[in-house]
């Protein structure tokens with residue numbers, strides 16, 4: 230009996246899960262990431278930003294530098310512009326940072342970013358990287374409207390500048406009032422205009438999405454070959470079976 234209700238509970242929880250996910254998604258508005266794998270120049274700019282600003286903390290251990298020839302870079306270009314002195318183009322994007330130490334510094338270890346746009350979605354990452362704001366109550370001095378109490382500092386603030394929140398008061402269904410962030414405002418400009426910064430993040434997210442999916446077109450080819458093989462194999466197997474059973478009937 231007890232087992233039964235546990236199973237029922239589990240089933241209910243599983244059925245409600247998508248609803249819960251929808252509810253939490255509804256809270257934050259996500260901007261659309263302009264992803265375009267045909268735009269090699271954007272992918273190359275994104276790769277450079279990724280290597281310069283993200284690889285110091287995050288790894289992308291499923292990504293080999295040499296695969297960037299797929300986005301139009303030559304091996305010497307990869308070596309000169311994207312590799313640290315010790316790395317070879319055939320190496321993956323690993324880092325020297327110790328996970329345990331990182332956890333002490335930031336409260337959370339920076340996760341591997343190889344497939345982050347697949348787990349979070351490109352729109353989420355695009356919005357996240359443009360949603361940091363000053364918050365002196367946080368250890369790093371930064372918070373994020375998409376990821377509350379985030380452990381990551383705003384590593385691109387020199388480019389974007391400093392955003393501060395503009396609040397509004399909201400009344401919930403119980404009649405209680407809350408101060409919520411209405412939007413972010415630029416308090417101190419960075420090296421770029423906000424539009425230029427959006428462009429830089431667009432390139433970065435384009436690259437990160439490509440990095441998570443670089444084998445997609447290859448995979449599609451393999452899929453077609455497998456289907457063709459199965460089709461031919463089916464015909465062969467069918468006649469073989471007919472041949473074998475001929476004498477039995």
Ligand code: HEC
Nearest residue numbers: 282283285286335337338339340345349354379380381384
């Ligand atoms: C100074 C170290 C540091 C740098 C540099 C850094 N990050 Fe982070 N990042 C973190 C930490 C720490 C977290 C974990 C935050 C948490 O869980 O609270 C994180 C989390 C993230 C997440 C959310 C992962 C998830 O789903 O939980 C994304 C996406 C991300 N970083 C992208 C980037 C990108 C892109 C760059 C380069 C522009 C970058 N980070 C540079 C430290 C860093």
